Amino acid sequence: MEDSTKTLLEVNHLSFRYESELVLDDINMNINQGDFVGLVGPNGSGKSTLVRVLLGLHKHYQGEVRWFGTPVRQFHQWPKIGYVSQKANRFNAGFPVTVYEVVAMGLYGKKGLLRFLNRKDKQRIHEALEQVDMLGYKKKNMGRLSGGQQQRVFIARALVSDPEVLILDEPTVGVDAASAQAFYERLSHWNREKGITLILVTHDVGAMTKYVTKVACLNQQLHFHGTTREFEESDLAGAYGHDVHIIHHEHDHHAGGA
């Protein structure tokens, strides 16, 4: 574990078309063990598409994507990668399922077919719930939690399989600024103390740069990929920060007016 430059993810000349529209154009990036990467870009810049390609959900891409050295099409160790989707809490609220049952799902892929959860797995589910301060809610019905609480349960589900990488797509949408900050603090803590590699997809540049160690700016092409310090010194910070802030305020305004 001393080798801090171990590359977890390699992306080489990745392009992706949706129908005939070019969504991702010649993306090149590496993510190393222990990185806390902020993947930023305005709405519609292809952030979620990139994440979906990385997760093997879009298979018709050009170029090369490797996880732990294995091309994504042949990659099978998915439990090493935790993922919290942007639309995770748009699930059917009437689904009769408890917080505990949802977090348990995070272990199903790792267990494999025809295997059941044992006592150690159950212990692990408790730990994951503890990590997101939701242990007290384990018997509650998922549909009756607030959006922020559901989000945390989904993060626990991603953490429960002890992933080496955690990918979070817009986790702070609809979360107030103070909660978002506390959330970033917690991510930073996991990154530093547990060595978990984090990829945070967001359009909220301002709040995030305080915590991430690397920034990748995406708008169809990758406009910047480097350390946070380099990012802040570049003129892109202004451009992206500005662009993004307008969008952010529009969201606030919309929410306030509704």
Next chain:
Amino acid sequence: MIFLEFDFLRYALIIGLMIGVVAPVAGVFVVVRKTPMIADAMSHTALTGIAFHLWLASYLVWLSEWNPLYTGILFTFIVSFLIEYLRRRFQAFQELSIPVVMASAIGLGVVFISLADGFNNDLFNYLFGSILTVNAADAVVIGIISAVSLLLFLLFYKELLFLAFDEEQAAVNGIPVQRVNLLFAGITAVIVASSISILGVLLVSALITLPAAAALRVASTFKSMFLYAVVFGETAVLAGFFASYYYDLSSGGTIAVVSFLIWTIIVLAEKVAGQRRQRPWKEAKWTDKANQ
């Protein structure tokens, strides 16, 4: 229990009780996957198979020894894979796969019926179900189907739950989505076709969807939803059985009506109780663990 002296009634009761378990269990998944029409599509496909069998049997005499239901089971089994294929192939309009298959199957079925010289008494029984037509062999076949189905539901419980809850996330976590979907479609097809003997083609979906829909209202955990669905399903089956024996009412019809009544009572009770689906709890805060 005088009626249990009659063999066919004993078999009918045994089959009914077995179907009363497996149909609602399959129904739980059908309902939470939001594909309630699939039971109807499959049962109508079974009718196509039955009509095909009756038509073929008019040429091949040896076929009349077989229960046409088995040909129905074969047809639903094949069609379940077709529905899954269409669902995958046309993802943007995957909800169309069921009506497309259902309409085509009914069309083909009606063609077979006309080829087999129109509607006869046999077909009428299959449409509405009749407990008078079952025998020991049916009880054995349906018993085996029920046992195998329950075992498969148990063995693939965690995959089926994850897929129903969030198919995309299940794929990311390495669950073999396509294979599990096919397995589920196959099991459901066989259960649907087996239920036709007592429920009839038109009413199979009642015992699949209604008990599960009622269970959805009262269950707080996913596991408990199965328990409720089976209790509601068996209540309906027993009511149907006795109504059929003592009052000469249709078993399938009574099962559907009782299932509907259970669902109605629960929805009304919920209204009266009012507060069941409460507001969210107040937001919990992230504790300041990072600074410890």
